[in-house]
């Protein structure tokens with residue numbers, strides 16, 4: 001007590017009263033309670049983090065160092081979290097090479113924009129499997145006091161969703177019987193190619209093919225055999241395609257080809273090859289006898305006066321009907 005008195009005398013400031021034993025005990029009990037409460041919360045958080053099927057992460061931008069990843073990292077990436085925390089190159093190495101530039105660019109964008117939602121990229125798991133991730137990232141702490149910004153994010157495995165989207169896209173654009181593009185998809189793509197060819201003044205060829213006397217095939221050999229013929233004709237169509245060409249079933253027994261960058265002599269060679277390939281097909285009817293099929297083809301090229309794709313389509317269609325009128329199994333230029 002004297003000490004206290006003496007100190008007050010010297011400094012003349014407010015008195016510092018040492019805690020009584022009871023107060024110390026109370027503070028100790030309170031601190032213990034806090035520790036217990038904090039450890040309970042920590043357990044709760046780690047249970048939550050462990051049960052979320054997404055990787056939560058925090059990244060120190062200045063030091064280019066991952067400072068936290070949740071347990072799901074090891075599940076989703078199939079790689080060691082300790083390695084990632086030790087060296088950020090571990091993340092770069094796990095990103096699918098074609099997507100790395102995009103993944104790094106969008107990470108930088110988080111700093112500029114404050115947040116980037118739904119950046120999607122592929123990773124290669126430790127076991128070599130390819131997975132799709134969707135990442136939502138934002139700046140959790142702006143750089144201050146000489147420390148750099150911290151970026152946090154939540155990365156979700158969307159591989160199944162991507163597969164489903166791909167399957168839906170395939171179903172929406174493919175003809176079920178022949179597996180070639182359906183009419184709508186063919187014309188959607190063809191219109192884009194038409195615009196490009198007009199814009200860059202590049203050649204473009206359009207071909208329409210129709211199987212001759214197809215009704216008779218159905219009537220003689222049955223609808224199932226007719227389906228088989230359609231499938232084999234479609235296979236021939238796909239076989240003559242070059243990279244960038246389009247092929248689609250645009251009607252019952254009618255198919256179309258669009259050949260970007262294809263000059264007339266090459267387009268005619270392709271048409272002749274297609275006609276030959278289809279003529280070579282051989283089918284066995286219900287009576288055991290073999291039969292073949294022929295096609296009528298209308299071919300046309302982009303002209304400066306063509307305002308849209310329908311102008312080319314109309315010419316190819318007219319040429320194809322001329323081929324029918326002239327006795328079928330032939331190619332007519334329109």
Ligand SMILES: Nc1nc2c(ncn2[C@@H]2O[C@H](COP(=O)(O)OP(=O)(O)OP(=O)(O)O)[C@@H](O)[C@H]2O)c(=O)[nH]1
Pocket residue numbers: 177210211212213214215216218222223224225226227230251252253324328
């Ligand atoms: N098996 C089968 N037949 C189909 C399909 N779609 C359309 N058809 C048939 O294709 C036939 C087309 O007949 P038409 O339009 O008279 O033509 P065509 O007999 O080929 O006569 P030309 O065109 O003059 O050579 C019809 O009998 C349709 O029922 C299909 O998906 N499968």
